[in-house]
Amino acid sequence: MKKLVLIPFLAIFMVLFSCQEKKTDIAQKEGIYEATQQSSCVACHTNKGLLEQVAEPLENGGGEAGEG
Amino acid sequence: MAPLGPAERVLVSENFLNSVHGQLACISCHGGNPNTPLTKEAKKDAHAAEADFVALPSEQFEVYCSACHSDITSKFKTSLHYTQNGYFERFKVRAGGQDLSTDSNMKAGFGKDCAKCHAGCGQCHVIRPVSVNSGLERAHQFYRTPSLVNNCTACHGSRVGEEFRGSHKGQTGYEHVKEADVHYNKGMNCSACHAADEMHGDGNAYTYRLVENPDFVPQCTDCHADVLDANTENNYHKTHVQGSTTLQCQVCHSQTYKSCNGCHVGKGITGSSYPTFKIGKNYLKNTSSFRTTDYALVRHIPIAPDTYDNWGGSISLSTFKAAPTWKYATPHNIQRWTFLTDTTGTAWCGANCHGQFDEVLLKKTDVDSTYLNAELEANEPVFTD
Numbered sequence: 001m002k003k004l005v006l007i008p009f010l011a012i013f014m015v016l017f018s019c020q021e022k023k024t025d026i027a028q029k030e031g032i033y034e035a036t037q038q039s040s041c042v043a044c045h046t047n048k049g050l051l052e053q054v055a056e057p058l059e060n061g062g063g064e065a066g067e068g
Numbered sequence: 069m070a071p072l073g074p075a076e077r078v079l080v081s082e083n084f085l086n087s088v089h090g091q092l093a094c095i096s097c098h099g100g101n102p103n104t105p106l107t108k109e110a111k112k113d114a115h116a117a118e119a120d121f122v123a124l125p126s127e128q129f130e131v132y133c134s135a136c137h138s139d140i141t142s143k144f145k146t147s148l149h150y151t152q153n154g155y156f157e158r159f160k161v162r163a164g165g166q167d168l169s170t171d172s173n174m175k176a177g178f179g180k181d182c183a184k185c186h187a188g189c190g191q192c193h194v195i196r197p198v199s200v201n202s203g204l205e206r207a208h209q210f211y212r213t214p215s216l217v218n219n220c221t222a223c224h225g226s227r228v229g230e231e232f233r234g235s236h237k238g239q240t241g242y243e244h245v246k247e248a249d250v251h252y253n254k255g256m257n258c259s260a261c262h263a264a265d266e267m268h269g270d271g272n273a274y275t276y277r278l279v280e281n282p283d284f285v286p287q288c289t290d291c292h293a294d295v296l297d298a299n300t301e302n303n304y305h306k307t308h309v310q311g312s313t314t315l316q317c318q319v320c321h322s323q324t325y326k327s328c329n330g331c332h333v334g335k336g337i338t339g340s341s342y343p344t345f346k347i348g349k350n351y352l353k354n355t356s357s358f359r360t361t362d363y364a365l366v367r368h369i370p371i372a373p374d375t376y377d378n379w380g381g382s383i384s385l386s387t388f389k390a391a392p393t394w395k396y397a398t399p400h401n402i403q404r405w406t407f408l409t410d411t412t413g414t415a416w417c418g419a420n421c422h423g424q425f426d427e428v429l430l431k432k433t434d435v436d437s438t439y440l441n442a443e444l445e446a447n448e449p450v451f452t453d
Contacts, residue, residue, distance in 0.1 A: 039093070054108040057074045058201055
């Protein structure tokens, strides 16, 4: 009988805590971060086809190796 | 290192978005306008200075990185990678103690020609260095260990990188180069010897990498302690490591390496680079607790009395001779059997080395004649004759 009484509480506990996102920990750091949001940044920078249309080549074409 | 294409340089992967850093909103680190149309015309608005766009957030690591990585950022702000203090201090040595940053022309010249070798957090852990035009190395995923090819030797490439990978094998003048560095062939990354503490610093403001914290500087004996064993059966190690006249390990175990005269600043001795193998007196012997040998390999560095003339500043290298131009070197092309240690077919065990003293010891006759007096005076502590 005691087990049956505990079941609703267990269910509520699981609902409350099992879906908590890890990002909460980071968002709390110093208050400088915001939660992830869908934006034009993500929409563009994850779309290679679009980037190939809008990204401009570097004047010198990119480097090879340094001097050290 | 193959350059990244224009799209690859800024492409962000799903893996990044699912990573810890990917949980942050883009604008948290990069600012900018996140609500622009996906068109070429709108790109400028998204990345405008007016929208507080920040291309390289980790350049302000105390703002963007320290919330989670304060144990590192608190030390890194004084590290040589970040401050380039080694450059400024070595300049002072040859410029009568004058600081190049006090002259606007010199400061501008440094900014144009040399400042790109500065490294913030991102240039080792998320993008390629600015000196090779940056670009996201792994589609924005952060990584703990920098890539040997695309991070470390992207800056330290023309000497360390080429020597470590054996790039000179088969080239004229490099006939003694038979293999890449044995550590490279065994798959070791730079970080195997140059640990994070060395890269990030310890919070102290050092002025010169060659005399910095001895705890950070990799020593061959960290792994090869057997050469210090008094009971070693290796007579070479008994004589030249434990004996009265000691040699830096590289003297016997390095292959031919590169010296440079002129550099990208513009002036200097003609002839940009050339193969060398020169043993000099260890002029650093009494300056640190770990560079204690009597002799060491030296290489010519790209410096001449007129190196900075193109910058048009008022500071000259008035004390040019205060430091050698044949500088203490640690070539990264180590092999057990080199043209000095391989005794196959020789009459006696030291023939390869002692029989080639004229060729391998740095002498006054080895210096470039363009700046003969300056070179002779600067290298007086290094010459073996």
